[in-house]
Amino acid sequence: MKTVRTVLGDIAPERLGVTDAHDHLFFAAPAFAGQELDDPAAAEAELAAFRAVGGAAVAQWTPFGLGRNAAGLPALSRAAGVHVVAATGLHQAAHYAPALLDRLRSDGLAAFFTAELAEGMLAGDDPGGPRGGAKAGMIKVAGMFHGLDGHTREVMTAAARAHHATGAPIGVHHEMGTAAVDVLALLHGELGVPVTSILLGHLNRFPDSGIHRELASSGAFLAFDGPSRAHHATDWRLLDCLTELAAAGHTDQILLGGDNVLASARASTGGSPGIPYLLRVLRPRVAAALGEDAAEAILVANPARAFAVEWR
Numbered sequence: 001m002k003t004v005r006t007v008l009g010d011i012a013p014e015r016l017g018v019t020d021a022h023d024h025l026f027f028a029a030p031a032f033a034g035q036e037l038d039d040p041a042a043a044e045a046e047l048a049a050f051r052a053v054g055g056a057a058v059a060q061w062t063p064f065g066l067g068r069n070a071a072g073l074p075a076l077s078r079a080a081g082v083h084v085v086a087a088t089g090l091h092q093a094a095h096y097a098p099a100l101l102d103r104l105r106s107d108g109l110a111a112f113f114t115a116e117l118a119e120g121m122l123a124g125d126d127p128g129g130p131r132g133g134a135k136a137g138m139i140k141v142a143g144m145f146h147g148l149d150g151h152t153r154e155v156m157t158a159a160a161r162a163h164h165a166t167g168a169p170i171g172v173h174h175e176m177g178t179a180a181v182d183v184l185a186l187l188h189g190e191l192g193v194p195v196t197s198i199l200l201g202h203l204n205r206f207p208d209s210g211i212h213r214e215l216a217s218s219g220a221f222l223a224f225d226g227p228s229r230a231h232h233a234t235d236w237r238l239l240d241c242l243t244e245l246a247a248a249g250h251t252d253q254i255l256l257g258g259d260n261v262l263a264s265a266r267a268s269t270g271g272s273p274g275i276p277y278l279l280r281v282l283r284p285r286v287a288a289a290l291g292e293d294a295a296e297a298i299l300v301a302n303p304a305r306a307f308a309v310e311w312r
């Protein structure tokens, strides 16, 4: 039986409900110093605000080592009444101290990801620290700008092995929305990950509908996760991109998320757009452009399929 692995346990996919398929409650990286998402009270308020506008589930794509607060997520999810799917995996090498990556490598990346999915995530960012209890429900990996480097290939190869061991879906950060064709060739073509377990992220940041249709023809999920200040220049193309995919028959592969990754993007502490924006502003526009049934599929049925796994 397929289930979605949330931080409060495995649930039937039809219980997931209206889902923000790519967002962040916690995120801390040296590149974003001073903009850390590290406030549990603010995260709870953000989740509650999302619930108040009809939200039922958030997939947090923060991988290991970037302050994802694995230990705190179950209590937050319970308090806010919102399902949370958490991630194992790794971001680009630039986000980590080289010594930390060396240590993870020496212990075996694939085994590390697999244990976080099957046994429980490490509570903190110390690879030698205790497990916090909650299991990851997805693997986050990242590409580079218009290509892949040694680190991102190594992480994707380990993610594919962890997928084959557990069944977990793999969510991909594409730098500026690029290199998704290379990622599919590696994860699916070379490493045999089924396309239905691949969630291609940030495609809104590279609004080339020809490439989107090519990617969609593979059968993979396509995540459009914006808007954001950093990628505002492409945000006005979002609805056009979705409309073109829907017209080509790919509505059932579209996922939507907010990817609010900085403290200044958190609505509950006065920033914007914030997680509720997805339902408050974007959903009505998607419904107007693609129809109510498509909006419902994109926010409910599609994520339920994307995160549902026959866990092994």
Ligand SMILES: [Zn+2]
Pocket: 022, 023, 024, 061, 259, 261
């Ligand atoms: Zn993200």
